[in-house]
Amino acid sequence: MSNAQAPVSRQSLMDMFVAGARRGWNVATNNMVPNVIMAFVLIQALNVTGLLEIVGKAFGPVMALWGLPGEAAAALIASFLSMGGGVGVTASLYTAGKLSGPDVTVLMPAIFLMGALLQFMGRCLGTAGVDSRHYPVIIGVCIANALLSMWVMRLILILF
């Protein structure tokens, strides 16, 4: 209603954009670039040692449940540790030709739904003061969320 009470700041649209873009630059340089490099080095190391192939074979039957190659398991495991790591591993697997566009699409919500749980147990549940008795169940639900979301994404892909 009245502009005086609205949360609209006095900044111009351009100022707002630039402030956000600056935050984006900081996230990209401090967070994304190091995470992507970490993931590329990890995948390179796994590739050179032949471990990636083993991971791919070992997880192949499980990931096939979602129509994904076994290597996709590496993306999910990485995302459990950090969202940026999950995104990085997914990106490097894509560029290595191990994951297709639809595969990335299927993985996308899962990377975040089970993302960085190790860290967020303390940062989110701990800070909010959630009873730690419930942690295992909550973590289980987060992982179930991620696994189920991959099937939903597969279904949605049929529409596109």
Next chain:
Amino acid sequence: MKQDKPAAKQQVSWVGYAALFFALIFFSGIFSDAENWTRVLDFTVLQGSFGIIGETGKAIFRGTGGTGARDGFMFALSLMPSVILALGVVSVIEGLGGLVAAERLLSPFLRPLLGVPGVSGLALIASFQSTDAGAGMTKALYEAGDLTDEERTVFGAFQVSGAAPITNYFSSGAGLFQFLSVPIIIPFVVMLVFKVLGANVIRLYIKTVAKKKAVA
């Protein structure tokens, strides 16, 4: 919670609702294939494309066939514009009151959807942007007596799965936008749906299993 109460009563102008609506359109990809000026309303259109080097007709500055840290660096460079643009736009939407508008629209549905009171709307929107802010405000709500311990557990479970979705999806996630074969907003919506579903599983668990254990 005291300092948060006045904010909860802020008026939302039509600008806020318009900004929220714009955000949904912008990341939905509805206008990505439009042939006329309406293309301007799309993230991928404003993101544009990198120029082509040489006459191969394909390779951008990243080149092809690279590996390891060097290839990772060049690749990360190519993702940076998406992250910067996405957070710039999110900042404009936030500045115009789009998130407060979302809070206003969501508040009446919090009780049926998550079993938490409407007053948690602000904490919910905060948790969309920052894990720490959301968790801190949730603790404050509990301490002010606005949430019971059980409601706090459900609300915490809602927040932790897909934590800070706006910030994480539109920053880290922006790096993967170009590989998606569906509109950008769809995985985001799927994420939100599962956040609510998961929280309700915990709600059910608390009502049944956890309660029984406490009695026994």
